Each structure stands twice: as C-alpha cells, then as structure tokens.
Ligand code: NA
C-alpha cells in the first residue's frame with residue numbers, strides 16, 4: 034500500500050469508528066491492534082498488549098495526574114473557588130470576560146508548576162467551568178477555556194515535551210525553558226484574545242445574569258479566607274518549586290496535602306467529602322489512563338509502520354527552502370499531534386526530522402519551542418485531545434462540543450504564534466542569548 | 471431484568487472495593503511523597519525506596535482498580551454527533567455492535583496482560599529499591615483485572631440494551647440522560 | 655541466500671555517545687561487510703520498547719536486537735551483571751569495555767560448572783555481544799566542594815544504581831533516587847546537590863551547565879550494558895554472518911571508547927572555561943581522600959555479601975572481575991588484591 038493511501042485508511046478508520054459511536058480509547062486500541070496485525074501479524078500486537086499497559090501506568094511522572102486532580106477536588110469541595118470568583122467578579126466590575134481571562138492566566142501559572150496539560154485541564158475543568166458558566170459563559174466556551182488554559186502546561190516551562198526534546202537532541206534544557214517563555218506567554222495572550230472575541234460573539238442568554246457587583250455581598254471573613262488559601266497554596270507550590278524544596282512532579286503530592294489541610298482547617302472534611310473526592314478523582318484518572326493505554330498501543334502501531342519517517346523523508350528534497358520545510362512540518366506535526374499523544378509523536382518523528390532540520394539550517398533550539406507550541410495545541414484539537422477530555426470529564430461538558438471553540442483557539446495560536454515565530458525567530462532565541470553561558 | 475439489576479449491584483460492590491483501594495493508594499502516595507520531600511529537606515536524605523514504591527506499587531494501585539468504575543460513569547469520551555442523528559432503530563443495533571466489539575477488545579487486553587502477569591510471576595519479576603529486591607509481578611494483575619472489569623461492565627450494558635427499550639450508553643444512563651446530564 | 659532485516663531497539667537518544675560511538679558505526683560496518691544481507695531498522699529513544707523492557711521485547715519478537723540491553727535494571731533476571739559498576743582504583747572506557755568483553759568470553763566456571771555468560775545470558779535464552787560500555791563514574795556537584803569530611807557527609811547526590819547506593823552509604827553521602835529527567839530540574843533548583851555520573855554523558859541531559867565541581871579519579875564503576883540477541887535468532891544466522899557481526903563489534907569497541915575520551919576532554923575544556931572545577935581525589939585533603947577511597951573497598955565486600963546471601967558465587971565473581979580488570983591494565987582498591 035502506498036503511503037498516502039495508508040495514511041488515508043487510518044484516517045478513514047478513525048472517522049468511521051468515531052461516527053459509529055466507539056469510545057476514543059477503544060478506537061486508539063482497536064486501530065493499533067488491527068494495524069499491527071495487518072502490517073506484521075497478530076503476535077506482534079499481542080506482544081505489545083502484554084507489557085505496554087503496565088509500562089504506561091507504572092510511571093513516577095504520571096503521579097501528577099491523580100494528584101493534581103485530587104488537589105483540585107479538595108480545593109473545590111472546600112468552597113473557596115466560588116468565593117474567589119465572586120471576588121474577582123466584583124473587582125472586575127461585573128465584566129465576565131475578565132473572569133475568562135483570569136482563568137487563562139491561572140492556567141498559565143499552573144503551567145509553571147505542572148508539566149502535564151491533562152492534569153491542569155482536569156483541575157480547571159472542575160474548578161473554573163461551573164463558575165464561568167454561572168457568569169454567563171456558554172458551556173462549550175467555558176469548557177474550551179479550561180482545556181486551553183490547562184494545555185498551557187505543555188509549553189510554559191517546566192514542560193515534559195521540552196525536556197524530552199532536550200534529551201533527544203542534546204539541546205540544553207534550561208535554554209529550551211528560557212526560549213519557551215515568550216512564545217508561552219504569547220500563546221496565553223492569544224487564548225485571552227480568543228476568550229474576549231468568542232465570548233462577545235454569543236453569551237448564554239439562558240443563564241440568569243449575575244447580580245450587579247454592588248449587590249453581591251461577600252463577608253470579610255470569607256474574603257480573607259480566600260486570600261489566605263490562595264497565598265498558602267501559591268507559596269506552597271511555587272515557593273516549594275522555585276526555592277528548590279520540591280520538584281514539579283512532587284509538587285502534586287505537596288499540593289494535594291496542602292489542599293487537604295486547608296479543607297481540614299475550614300472544617301469541610303467528613304465522610305462524604307472524602308468519598309466524593311476519591312470518586313471524582315477516580316472517574317477522571319481512570320478515563321485518562323484508559324486513553325493513555327490506548328494511545329500507547331496506537332503509537333506503537335504508527336512507529337512500527339515507519340510511516341512518519343517515510344513521510345518526512347519525502348520532503349527532504351525541499352531542504353533548500355527552509356520556510357517551506359517549516360510550514361510543511363508545522364502542518365504535518367499539527368496533524369500528528371491531533372491524532373497521537375504528544376510525547377509519542379516526539380519519540381517517533383524527531384529522529385527523522387532532526388537531520389532534515391539541521392540540513393535546512395534551522396536552529397534546533399528554536400525548532401524545539403516551535404514544535405512544543407504545536408504539541409500544546411494537539412492537547413485541544415480533535416479527535417484525541419487530552420486536555421479537552423480532562424476538562425470535559427471534570428466539568429460534565431461534552432468533549433465533542435468543547436472541541437469546536439477549542440479548535441478555533443488552536444488555529445488562532447497556530448497562525449499567530451507559529452507565524453510570528455517564523456517571521457521573528459528572536460521570540461524564542463533572544464531570551465536564552467541574554468544569559469552568558 | 472430483575473436478576474440483571476441484582477447482579478449489577480453485586481458488581482457495584484467490587485467497584486466500591488476498587489475505589490477504597492485506590493483512595494488508600496492515593497493517600498499513601500500523597501503521604502509518602504510528602505514525607506520524602508520533608509525528609510530530604512530536613513536531613514538531606516530521601517527515604518530509601520519511596521520513589522520505586524510509588525512508581526511500581528502506589529501508582530498502579532491508585533489508577534487501575536478504578537478504570538471500570540470510571541468507565542461506568544459515562545465520561546469516557548466518544549463523539550456522538552453522527553451517532554445521535556442516525557435512525558432510532560438503527561442506533562440500537564449499531565450500539566450493540568459497538569459494545570460487543572469493545573468488549574472483545576477489552577477482553578483481548580485482559581487476556582494478554584494476564585499472560586504477561588503469569589509469565590512475570592514465573593520469572594519472579596522484581597525491582598531493586600533501597601538495596602533490596604521487591605516483587606513487581608503482583609501489581610501486574612491489576613491490568614487484567616481493570617480491563618476485565620471494563621469488559622464485564624460492557625457485558626452488562628449489552629444485556630441491558632437487549633432486555634430494555636432505548637439505547638443505554640451506560641448501564642444506568644440512556645442516550646437522553648447522557649445528553650441531558652452534559653447540558654448542565 | 656537468506657537476508658536478514660533486524661529491528662533494533664535502543665533506549666538511548668540518537669546523539670548518545672554509545673549510539674554514535676558504537677551502535678551506529680557497528681551497524682554501518684555490518685551492512686557493508688555483509689553486502690546488504692544484514693540490514694537494520696532502528697528505533698531509538700525507547701520509541702518502540704520502553705527502557706528495561708528489552709528482554710521481553712526480544713522474547714516476544716518485537717525487536718531482534720537490544721542495543722543496548724541494560725541488565726543492571728533487572729537484577730532479578732541478571733543478578734550478577736552489576737559487577738562492572740564496582741568502583742576501581744584505575745580504569746578508562748577502554749579498560750572497562752575490554753574487561754567486560756573478557757568477562758563475557760571468560761571460560762572460568764563460577765557456579766555448577768557454568769561460566770558468567772552461561773549463568774547470566776544463556777539461562778535467559780539470550781546471546782550477549784560485548785560492546786563499548788560507559789566511561790567510569792565520577793562525583794559531580796552543583797558547587798559544593800569536598801574540603802572536609804563534613805562536606806562529604808552533608809551532600810545529597812542522586813544514585814543511579816544499587817552499587818552507588820552502597821558506596822554512598824559507606825562514605826556517608828546522602829543518596830536519593832529520581833529519574834534522569836527530573837534530575838535537571840532538581841539540580842537547578844537545589845533539591846539535589848549533585849549526582850554520580852560520567853562526564854561524557856553530561857551534555858545528554860544538559861548537566862554541563864549545572865555541574866561546577868567534580869571529583870575525578872574515583873572511578874566509581876562503569877555502567878554495564880551489552881548488545882543482546884535471542885539465542886533462537888542468533889542460531890538462525892549462518893556462521894559467516896555471525897562472524898561479521900562479532901568481528902565488527904570487536905573493532906568498534908575501542909573506537910567507541912575513544913569517543914567517550916574525546917567527549918570527556920571536550921566537555922571538560924568547555925565547562926572549565928565557564929568556571930567548572932575538576933579535582934583529582936588524590937589532591938583532596940588526606941582525610942577526605944581516604945574516606946572516598948575506603949568507601950570503595952567496603953562496597954566490594956557489601957556487593958559480595960549481597961550476592962552470597964542469595965546463594966550466588968560472589969567471591970568467585972569478584973576475584974574473576976579483579977583479575978580481568980588488572981589484566982586489561984586497570985586496578986582495584988588495595989584490599990581487593992588480597993581477596
Ligand atoms: Na509546564
């Protein structure tokens with residue numbers, strides 16, 4: 034089978050199974066198993082099925098997923114978030130767009146402590162979506178804001194993708210982190226812009242308009258509690274990480290403990306608090322794990338088929354036109370990241386792309402940030418968008434409706450951020466160059 | 471139908487047991503990582519073995535015994551845009567086919583991961599931590615348990631669809647309920 | 655004539671010294687010398703097989719060659735393969751690599767009349783082909799100097815293996831375990847003071863910008879690794895192709911070792927220019943140097959005890975390794991001479 038035909042049949046299989054109503058994890062798993070059986074034989078599929086699921090789960094880095102999720106549950110169930118949103122709403126003089134923008138900025142801050150876009154999106158889905166909804170955001174936009182804000186963890190350092198890229202290409206990781214700051218902030222700003230534009234275009238009239246700010250009363254005691262909890266969690270996580278007490282992975286556990294202590298102090302902890310926290314955490318992490326296991330098998334199939342390296346070798350002849358190569362690569366990666374989990378794409382495509390990049394004279398450091406931006410967008414594009422699924426799982430807004438606005442945001446970032454990175458490479462290369470090495 | 475409901479409730483106990491296990495493992499993870507961080511910052515020494523125990527025991531224990539509970543909640547993403555617009559009679563037949571195909575897939579994963587667990591038991595797979603060896607193979611069985619659990623859940627859903635009118639996406643929620651729940 | 659296309663898995667990144675220095679040129683040589691009868695499809699950075707899962711992947715036919723197999727991560731399957739990680743008084747990448755080769759080829763019976771290779775690899779249905787192994791480990795910190803015994807005892811280092819844990823315990827260094835991915839972050843934020851690592855591997859993780867102080871000449875062992883093929887696959891190969899593969903490996907071992915030496919020199923030169931210090935263990939204050947060296951001997955005895963506890967021939971293995979290392983021009987800590 035020729036490569037384009039092969040690619041097309043994978044795509045068709047995906048769409049048909051989706052239309053038939055299969056769950057995403059089954060689609061990934063099913064195409065992976067059948068694909069492996071077709072290109073080799075069933076024994077190779079079963080060989081991967083034996084050990085990959087366990088290998089996927091037994092990971093220290095993945096502890097951030099259940100831990101960030103349960104941290105969000107603890108905070109949410111102690112009622113602080115609702116108060117926080119009321120306060121910000123009051124301060125913003127009743128402008129809901131400020132709340133939307135604030136959610137994105139919170140996502141950016143969370144991104145600075147978390148490497149995983151799925152974990153932060155899950156937290157924001159449960160914490161921010163109900164609040165955004167009650168201030169008049171359409172449910173799909175509220176979900177998309179949570180998903181997009183959560184996805185920022187993928188590009189704002191520390192980021193698993195940047196670390197992986199650094200290790201594979203032997204690019205200094207601190208340079209990559211520095212280089213990602215401006216594009217990361219730009220991505221955040223583009224998301225904020227999207228929130229403002231998309232919210233103006235259609236607010237949810239079915240929701241009651243919240244009372245004018247002067248009429249909402251929040252007692253001084255509750256306001257002080259909100260501020261204290263905020264300062265406590267912020268210093269625990271950020272202070273812990275930036276003063277060197279904890280690593281970002283460990284911050285998940287420390288944050289969860291801190292949030293639990295907070296709930297304890299506020300007198301919220303009882304049997305139902307514990308039971309519902311564990312249940313809600315189980316629902317989200319179980320869902321993410323099923324997808325990750327399916328994605329692992331699907332990724333093995335794509336690797337094994339050698340398709341990415343063959344496609345990329347087809348464009349090798351374009352090397353004398355670096356910007357053409359870049360635009361093609363951006364499109365190819367955008368598509369790969371749509372379907373396949375981010376780290377898997379990096380692992381399967383980078384060994385092939387890297388020589389092309391180097392031959393075309395493209396800066397490897399710059400390219401790492403470029404590809405990480407695109408990877409971050411993969412978290413919010415259909416059909417496989419882990420941040421969207423996480424936000425959907427915790428907020429109850431269906432993933433299929435979130436994908437609409439989320440994809441628009443992704444395209445906006447792809448055009449504005451990736452475009453300006455191509456036009457002004459200094460956006461990534463300038464910061465690292467200011468540090469004497 | 472009555473019998474099926476009784477069986478499903480019995481299966482619910484197993485889910486509850488998985489939740490308790492997962493909750494304990496989560497608590498263990500939070501406490502042991504926090505204790506490790508504390509110990510490192512106070513004495514400069516991390517607690518030997520915490521890293522490995524979290525990775526090989528607590529992480530699988532906290533996320534695997536609950537996959538079938540999670541699946542039963544109906545949050546596992548599917549994109550029902552096309553499905554929901556199909557003719558009603560066709561929907562049921564199609565969903566039954568989907569349920570059976572997914573059941574087969576989950577059973578396949580359960581089967582091969584079980585085979586791996588048995589092989590691992592025979593070979594005595596272990597991980598080194600704090601200067602000693604700890605058996606790894608017992609946690610291998612959580613994968614087949616989790617996937618077999620999803621398969622059983624799918625079997626319940628399939629039977630419910632056969633015995634009751636309507637399209638039941640999960641055992642307790644039909645299409646309309648799922649759509650409505652997600653509207654909130 | 656039969657042709658063979660082998661799927662090769664590697665947990666290494668394509669720029670890693672062992673991949674560039676050994677596996678890549680080895681495969682090129684084999685493809686050329688076999689006139690294309692042997693070809694390779696490579697999957698690096700653990701793309702196809704997760705690191706530590708290589709033995710199962712070989713057995714299941716996911717890949718035919720593990721390049722490399724890392725036996726130290728699986729002491730249940732390869733209980734004696736950590737031996738090259740024992741600290742040495744004198745070594746080099748070449749000495750370490752040739753010593754491991756000699757150990758794999760040794761016909762000295764260790765237990766039940768069986769040799770090292772038979773006990774470790776044949777018993778698992780594998781053929782182990784000797785390769786260039788790592789440069790010897792040093793101790794590096796982000797700045798903390800070893801000027802007093804107290805300095806040594808207050809430092810917290812990441813330990814990459816059981817043997818390094820034993821050594822750390824013996825000299826009173828605090829040890830922590832974490833993945834190499836997290837180490838960069840932990841080091842840059844001061845959660846960890848340093849690590850046991852070999853200098854030529856620094857650039858792979860960006861550590862060249864973090865380590866400011868390194869104690870050299872402590873030779874804290876070599877990271878053991880082999881190239882592995884299943885016996886079943888190996889026996890399917892005609893003898894002439896087997897010879898080509900082994901011969902190419904023989905040639906490449908020393909060239910691969912040279913790459914470590916060159917990389918190390920380059921990294922030392924570049925990092926020195928940015929203020930990194932490299933201090934020989936012999937130039938440290940005598941009580942510090944004595945502490946660091948004495949820890950080495952005890953580590954050998956601890957390792958032997960650990961093996962014998964499990965009914966394995968610890969003393970015999972240690973003696974064999976000692977003799978081989980000395981034969982290759984290296985040396986072991988003084989007390990081990992009288993073992
Ligand atoms: Na991040």
Ligand code: NA
Pocket residue numbers: 370371372373410411412413414415416417418419
């Ligand atoms: Na996507």
